[in-house]
Amino acid sequence: MSDHIRGGESTRREYLKYGGAVLTGGLLAGCTGSSDTGTQGETVTETTATPTESTATATESEETTTEDTSYTVSMSPVGEVEFESPPETVFTRLTHHADMAFALGHGDTVNAMHAPDYYHDLWNQFVERLPGVSLDWRGLYSSWEVSKEKLYELDSDVHLADPASVLALGSWSVDDIEEIEQNISPWFGNSFSARHQTPPDSWEGDYEYPGLWEQFEKVAQVFQATDRYEALASIRNDLLTTVEENLPPESERPTAVMVGSSDIEGDIWAYTLSNPGFLTAHTRPLGPRDAFDGSVESGTVVDLEALLEADPDVMLLLGGMLPTTDMGELRETLESNAVGGEITAVKNGRVHPQGARYQGPILNLFQLEMTAKQLYPELFGEWPTYENGPYPEIPEEEQLFDRQRVADIIDGDI
Template sequence: MSVPRFQLFHLSVAYETSTRRDYLKYSGVVVGSGLLAGCLGGNESSSAPESTTTGTQTTDTAPNEKAAAADGSYSVTMAPMGPVTFDAVPERIFTRLTHLAGMAFALGRGNDVTAMHAPDYYHALWNQFTPRLEGVSLDWTGLYSSWETSKEKLYELDSDVHLADPASVFALESWNMDDIEEISENVGPWFGNNYSDRHAEPPAEWADDYQYYGLWEMFEKVAAVFREEARYEALAEIRAGILDSIESNLPPDGKRPTAVMITAADLERDIYAYTLNTPGFLTAHTRPLGPQDAFDGTIESGAVVDFEALLEADPDVILFLGGIHPDSNMQDIRETLGAAPVASEITAVQNDRVHPLGARYQGPILNLFQLEMSAKQLYPEQFGEWPTYVKGPYPEIPESERMLDRQRVAEVINGDI
C-alpha cells in the first residue's frame, strides 16, 4: 500500500503591489547580528518585554498579546519575528506548513486560508476528522501549494498575514533579506515558527534570536493575532483534560510498549522512521504518552529503514503516518507486512497492532484527535480499545469510551464558546 510521495517529502523535510494593507503593519523582525535592525519596522515596543530564552522551548507570553492600544492596534510577539503590530484582525491567511493552517482551522478561519503545502492531500486528510465534528466544514481544495513559494506569488495572493516562518522562507534559494522585508511591508506581516518542529537549527542569520515553542504555545500566539483568545482557552482546557487523564492512567515506564512511527510510499522499498519522544511539536501526539522508542535512539528522525531494521527493533506497536488518509488502506498495509518473511516476524505485526496516524505537522484539532487515538493504540487496557481501522473517516467510538469531547470541540470551532 502506498502513500503519495509529496506526503513523504512533507513528513521527512528537516529544515527547510498592494498598499491596501497599510492597516497591517510589520512592527519588527530581530535577526541575529542586527542584520535587519531598523530595516523591518524599527524598535520593539516598550510594552513587550524582551525574551531571554534563545534556542530552547519557551513559555513566554508578552503582556501586549492581551491588550490593545487606544487606536485599536495590538501587538503579538513570537520568535523569530519579534513583536508584530496589527491595526485590524487579518482576513486572508497565507500558510506553508499545516500546523499553522490547522491553527487557522481551529480558530474558525480554515476557509480563509489562501495557500498551504499540498492542499488537496491535506484537505482530504483533515476531512477524515471533520465528520466527527458536527457543523464543521473545511475546503482547502485547489489552493496554491506554497512550500516553494515566490515573492511574485505572494503579491498575487495578497494575504493579510503570512503564517509562515520568515527564517524558513529565507532559507529558500530564491529568497533574501530584502525580499522578506519587501513582502512584510507591501503585502502582509510574517508570523510563524517552523524550526520548533524538531528544535532544528535555523539559518545562521536568524539563530541569535530564535526560540522554540510547543504546539500549543504557538497556537496561543496565533490565536492572539486573530483576537481569538477565548477559542484558544476553550480548546486548551479540553487538551488539559485529556493530558490529565493520560498522566493519571499511564502504566509505569517499564510496563509501557515499545513502538515505532513510520510511513512509506512503498513498504517493500522505502520506509521512513520517526522518533516518538524527542523535543519539538512533531511528537506532540506521542511524547505525552511516553512509549518506549523501539529504536532506542539508534536512528535519526526521518531515517530510511527496511524490514530487517524493523525486526531488529521489534516494536510492540507500529504507528503508520498517513494511514488515516483516504488514499491509504490499512488492511493492505497489514497484509503487506504479514506476507513478507521478515516483517511477519515483528511482534506488532503478529499481534495485529499496526495502527494509523494522521500527520506530524498537526494543528490543535488533529493533535486532540491523535492524542485520543494514540492513547488507545498504545494502551488499550487503560484507555479502551482502538477499533480495527481499514479506511474511511475517523472511526466512531462509543461515547462512554471517548477521551475527546467532539461536541465541545465543534462548538468552539464554530464560535459557540
C-alpha cells in the same frame, strides 16, 4: 536587532489609500518583544471650523472621536508585531498554522498552504467527526516553493509562516523577506520548533522554540480569538491529565516505532517518538519506549530487517489515515512477508494508522486520543480495527474528548 513593530509603519494598503511613504524597519528580530496582549487606546480631538471670506456666520464646533484598535502580539522569531485588526486573508505554508486558523473559526481565510488537496483529504478524515463543521482547502495555492510575485498577487493580511524557514529555501534573501513584510503584511509563524532545527545562517536573530499550544495561543491573539484558544486548551489539558493519571510505569510500557506507509517492503522512513518539538506532540506525552533504543534518528531510512531487529510491540504507520491508504492491505502485505511476518507488532495485530506530523491543535486532539488507544487499549479503550475511511466512530463513553464541544468552539459557541 531591535523588535519590529508594525503599528508605526504604513502598509502598502495605507500607502495606496493615503499616499504615505512606506517606512523601513528591522523585521528579523530575534527576541520576543515585551507585549503579547492587545492594547487599545482612545484619542479625542476637537476641530473648530473657522469662518471663510464668503461665510459671515460662525460655524459650530465639531467633536470627532477616533478609536485606536491596534494591538501587538509577540513570538519568536518575528518579535513584536502590531496588527490593526484580525486578518481576513491568511497565507500559510505548513499545516500546523492552517489548522490553527481553522480551530479559531477562520479556516476560510486561508488562501495558501503546502499540498492543499492532499491535506484537505487527510484533515477531513478527522473533521468528519466534528458535527456541523466543514473544511475546504481544495485548490488553494500550493505554497512550499513560494514566490514573491505570488505573495503580491495573494495580497494577504498576514503571512502565517516562519520567515526563517522561507529564507532556508535558498531562493530568498533577507531583503526579500523584509520587502514582503513592509509592502504587503507581516510574517507571523514558527516552523523550526517542529523538531528544534537550527535556522539558516542568514537568519541574524535569536530563535526560540514555542510548543504547539504555545504557538496556538499567540496565533489566537493575532485573530483576537483567545476565548476559542482557552476553551480548546482546557479540553487538551483534561485529555493530558487523563493520560498522565493512567500511564503505567515506564518499564511496563510497550515498545513502538513510527514509520512511513508508502513503501512498507522497501525503503521505509522511520521517525522518533519523543524528541522535542511539535511533531511528537501526540506521542511524547504517552511515553512509549523507543524500539530502536535511540539508535535511529528521525527521517532515517530502514528496512524490514531493521524493524525485525528492533521488534516493536506496536507499529504506527504515517499516512495510514489517508483516503488512498488501505490499512487492511498493508497488514496483509506485512503478514505475508517472510521478514515482516515475524515482527511482534505484526503477529499480534498491532499495526495502526497515524495522521500527520505537522499537526495543529484539532489534529493533535484526535491523534492524542487515537495513539493512546493504540498504545494502551487496556487503559483507554481499544482502537477499532481500521482499514480505511474517516476516523472511526468511538463509543461516547470511550471518547477521550467531547467532539460536540470542539465543534461548538470552532463555530464560536464558547
